[in-house]
Amino acid sequence: MDKALLEATAAALVAPGKGILAADESNGTMSKRLEGVGLESSEEARRAYRANLFATPGCESAISGVILYDETIRQNMDDGTPIPDYLTSRGIIPGIKVDTGTIDLDGYPGEKVTKGIEAEPDNGWLDLGTRCTEYFDMGARFAKWRAVITIGQGMPSDTCIRANADALAHYARICQDSGLVPIIEPEVLMSGTHTDQECLEATSRILVQTWEYCMNHYGVHLPGALLKPNMIIAGDDCPNQLSREEVARKTVECLTSHSGGTGLGGVVFLSGGQSDEDATDHLNLMNAMGVDHPWELSYSYGRALQAAALKAWAEEGAEASQAAFAHRAKMNSLARSGDWNISLE
Numbered sequence: 001m002d003k004a005l006l007e008a009t010a011a012a013l014v015a016p017g018k019g020i021l022a023a024d025e026s027n028g029t030m031s032k033r034l035e036g037v038g039l040e041s042s043e044e045a046r047r048a049y050r051a052n053l054f055a056t057p058g059c060e061s062a063i064s065g066v067i068l069y070d071e072t073i074r075q076n077m078d079d080g081t082p083i084p085d086y087l088t089s090r091g092i093i094p095g096i097k098v099d100t101g102t103i104d105l106d107g108y109p110g111e112k113v114t115k116g117i118e119a120e121p122d123n124g125w126l127d128l129g130t131r132c133t134e135y136f137d138m139g140a141r142f143a144k145w146r147a148v149i150t151i152g153q154g155m156p157s158d159t160c161i162r163a164n165a166d167a168l169a170h171y172a173r174i175c176q177d178s179g180l181v182p183i184i185e186p187e188v189l190m191s192g193t194h195t196d197q198e199c200l201e202a203t204s205r206i207l208v209q210t211w212e213y214c215m216n217h218y219g220v221h222l223p224g225a226l227l228k229p230n231m232i233i234a235g236d237d238c239p240n241q242l243s244r245e246e247v248a249r250k251t252v253e254c255l256t257s258h259s260g261g262t263g264l265g266g267v268v269f270l271s272g273g274q275s276d277e278d279a280t281d282h283l284n285l286m287n288a289m290g291v292d293h294p295w296e297l298s299y300s301y302g303r304a305l306q307a308a309a310l311k312a313w314a315e316e317g318a319e320a321s322q323a324a325f326a327h328r329a330k331m332n333s334l335a336r337s338g339d340w341n342i343s344l345e
C-alpha cells in the first residue's frame with residue numbers, strides 16, 4: 001500500500017475551498033434524473049449532459065474531484081478527449097463509483113447490503129480488485145462505495161449495521177491496495193418519520209462499526225481515506241425538524257464523538273435530498289462554528305450541485321447549465337470556510 005500517495009490524494013480532495021462533485025449516478029438513476037426534467041435518456045444523452053458539466057469554465061477552483069460511473073469513465077468529451085484525461089488536465093481528480101448496488105439482506109425485510117467485491121458474471125462486473133487496477137490505469141485516484149441504512153421499526157438491525165460496515169471496510173482496503181483513496185459512505189437515509197435522535201443513533205452505530213472493521217479487521221489506512229456521511233437530520237416526514245444551526249451542531253458533535261480519533265483524511269458530506277440552500281448553509285454553519293476538529297469538512301454533493309444545472313440543461317441549454325453548476329459550486333466553496341451567506345444566492 002502506497003500510504004504517501006493515498007494521503008496526498010486525500011489531502012488534495014479536501015483542499016481549502018474545494019470539494020467533490022458526485023456525478024456517479026448509475027445508468028438507471030441518471031435515466032430517471034434526465035426523464036425527470038423531460039429528456040430522453042441514452043448513453044449519448046448521459047455523456048452530453050455530463051461532458052458539458054465537466055467543461056464548466058473555472059469550476060476547478062471549487063471542484064477537487066469528480067466521481068464518475070463506469071460508463072462515464074470510458075466516455076469522451078465532445079472533442080474526443082477521454083473524460084478522465086480531460087479532468088486530470090484541468091487539475092480535477094477523477095474518481096469512480098465501485099459498488100454495484102444493493103441486495104436485500106437475507107432475513108431482514110426492508111434492509112439492504114451493498115455489493116461489488118465479488119465478480120458478477122451475469123452483470124458483466126469483474127471482481128473489485130481487478131476493476132480498481134483498471135480504473136487506476138485509466139486515471140482514477142479515488143473511489144466511492146455507498147451503504148444505505150434505513151430507519152424504521154426495528155431498523156437498522158445490528159446485522160445490517162455489521163454487514164455494511166464489513167463491506168465498507170473490505171472495499172476500502174482493496175481500493176487502497178490499488179492506489180485509490182476510498183470514500184467510505186454509510187448513508188443513513190432521510191426518508192421516513194424518524195426523529196433527529198434516531199438519525200443520530202443510527203449514524204453513531206454505523207460509524208462505530210465501520211471504524212471497528214477498518215482498523216481491527218482490514219487494516220485500512222484511515223489518513224488515506226475519506227468519510228462521506230449524512231448530516232443529523234430528522235426524517236422527511238417527521239413533523240419536528242431541527243433548525244439549520246442544530247443540524248450543524250449535532251452533526252459535528254456526532255462526528256467528533258465517533259470519528260474523532262480515527263486520523264481520517266477528511267469528511268465530505270452527501271446532500272441526500274436536502275434543498276440546495278440547506279446543503280450549503282449546513283456546511284457553512286459547521287465550518288463557521290469554530291469548533292476544533294481534526295478534519296476538513298467538505299462536500300461530495302450530487303443533487304445539491306447538479307439539480308439546478310440539470311433543469312437548466314433541459315430548459316435553457318448548455319451555457320445556462322454551466323452557469324447554474326458554477327454558481328452552486330461557488331456557493332459550496334464559500335461554505336468551506338464559513339463565508340457563504342444568503343445575499344450571495
Ligand code: 13P
Pocket residue numbers: 022146185270271272273300301302303304
Ligand atoms: P447526493 O448528494 O445527491 O446525496 O449524492 C451524493 C452521493 O454520491 C450519493 O451516493
